[in-house]
Amino acid sequence: MRAIPAVLDPDVVTEIDRRLAGVAREHDVEIPWAIESGSRAWGFPSPDSDYDCRFVFVRPRERYLSLWPERDVIETPLDAVFDVNGWDLAKSVRLIxxxxxxxxEWLRSPIVYTGDPAFRDGLLDLADRIVERGSIGRHYLHVARQQRAGARSLKRFFYVLRPAAALRWLEVHPAQAVPPMDLPTLIDEGDVADHVRTAVHDLIALKAQTRELGSGTPPTILESFVTAQLERAEVYEHAAPERRADDVRAMADEYFLSLLR
Known part of the structure; x- marks a missing residue:
């Protein structure tokens, strides 16, 4: 599986492919899932946005039986253009x-460098069965609060707006716990008012044309949308778990072991 938008720099994509192949060869791992994260996958890139490739890797089965586990992160050199690193399958399952x-989120990225759909669907199925809505809601609530507390700028506001849109998505999809990754989809599936949807898409278009948005003031319409969503999302702060921790661990173990077999 591969999903690369035409707007991505083909030379950069070629280098990311080269790095992924190098990781697989040098570390003797498989990479069943490699995607773009960051502003490009979140749906609001600037002309000078870097590339944030993230991947899940799987080691040969016997290396998971060692008394001395290997490091569960693989990184490649970081620079102004490339940020390419990944997590071991075991780490990914534990975090889920x-x-x-x-x-x-990595499982919902709209930009896929290389991927096995069956692998992705298996992890998504596991997430659907074990992820707590309360945990996801708290994550987005805390991210939005943290970003909102920093120095105000239109650029930073996007990092408030996306988690607020994710909270809106959770609100209108009460039976689901795995929101889309990108802001446009969150807004389109979030049942927001037309004036909010228009303001979001106008702001995204502005960011796509501007290298540095500066310290401008976010639209009042969107500030009000964020405030309302964060206030309603406070219910996640004390949301009780829906599943027993032992059951969650057992299902995660079952998935992990079945994949290694």
Whole structure:
């Protein structure tokens, strides 16, 4: 599986492919899932946005039986253009079991460098069965609060707006716990008012044309949308778990072992 938008720099994509192949060869791992994260996958890139490739890797089965586990992260050199690193399958499964929204988001990226759909669908199925809505909701609530507390700028506002849109998506999809990754889809599936949808898409278009948005003031319409969503999302702060921790760990173990077999 591969999903590369035409707007991505083909030379950069070629280098990412080269790095992924190098990781697989040098570390003797398989990479069943490699995607773009960051602003490009979130749906609001700037002309000078870097590339944030993230991947899940799987070692040969016998290396998971060692008394001295290997490091569960593989990184490649970081520079102004490339940020390419990945997590071991075991780390990814553990984080999903803990309700880590970042690990879940990787499975919903609209930009895929290389991927096995069956692998992705298996992890998504596991997430659907074990992820707590309360954990996901708290994650987005805390991210939005943290970003909102920093120096105000239109650029930073996107990092408030996306988690607020994710909280809206959770609100209107009460039976689901795995939101889409990108802001446009969150807005389109979030049943927001037309004036909010228009303001979001106008702001995205502005960011796509501007290298540095500066310290401008976010539209009042969107500030009000964010405030309302964060206020309603406070219910996640004390949301009780829906599943027993032992059951979650057992389902995560079952998935992990079945894949290694």
């Amino acid at each position: 079991a803990k309700g880590n929204a970042t690990a879940v």
